Amino acid sequence: MSRRRASDTASSDMFAGYQPRPVVERFSAERVRASSCAARIKQALKETLRECGRSREQVAAEISEYLGEVVSPLILDQYTSGANEKSNIPAHRLVAVFAVTGDIRLLNALLEDTAAIAVPRKHEALIRREVAKELRDRLNQEIESADAEWRAAQ
Incomplete structure (x- = not known):
């Protein structure tokens, strides 16, 4: 004798609307839209600092400790200023910002125009x-x- 399985109508809705977390985390294009790579990094850095949940003073202190060199909040302000085109963040400091904030989107903003990604x-x-x-x-x-x-x- 074969058993008929009851149809399960609840399971089909269980995953409706489910969106898996992306493996490669990136900022939305609108948030870091810029005319150059340097401007995009400034935008990404600004977003990271805004969303990290800490003050710029605290982030600057953590970067200073990480690198063993003084990085002030004023320097972070210069790195994020669109008006200050000459003040771009050096790579080692960008890595330090990633290390203290954990925001890998920052590295992917840097790598956007390359064949590489950060995961x-x-x-x-x-x-x-x-x-x-x-x-x-x-x-x-x-x-x-x-x-x-x-x-x-x-």
């Missing part, structure tokens, strides 16, 4: 696994091609 370290093993699977697939294709060539030569 959390926890994803490294998964990426390595996928690269290895691609390599395995290419090797299997090469083996199959060589086998076919060998059979045709017999």
Whole structure:
């Protein structure tokens, strides 16, 4: 005797509207729209500092401690000022801002025009696994091609 399964109408709605968290975190384009890479980084830095939940004084103190050099809130203001085109944040300080705020979107704003992205370290093993699977697939294709060539030569 076969059992009929009751139809489950609740499960179909369980994931309706679910949006998984993005693996590559980025600012929305509207928030960091700029005419140059330097201007985009200024916008991204401004957004990071605004959203980090700490004062610029506190962030500056944490950056100073991280780097072992003095970084004042005034310097952070200069790095985010659109009017001050000559004052761009050096790479080591940008990394320090990321280190103290944890906002990886800042690094992805920097990398936007390149072939690279920044992802959390926890994803490294998964990426390595996928690269290895691609390599395995290419090797299997090469083996199959060589086998076919060998059979045709017999």
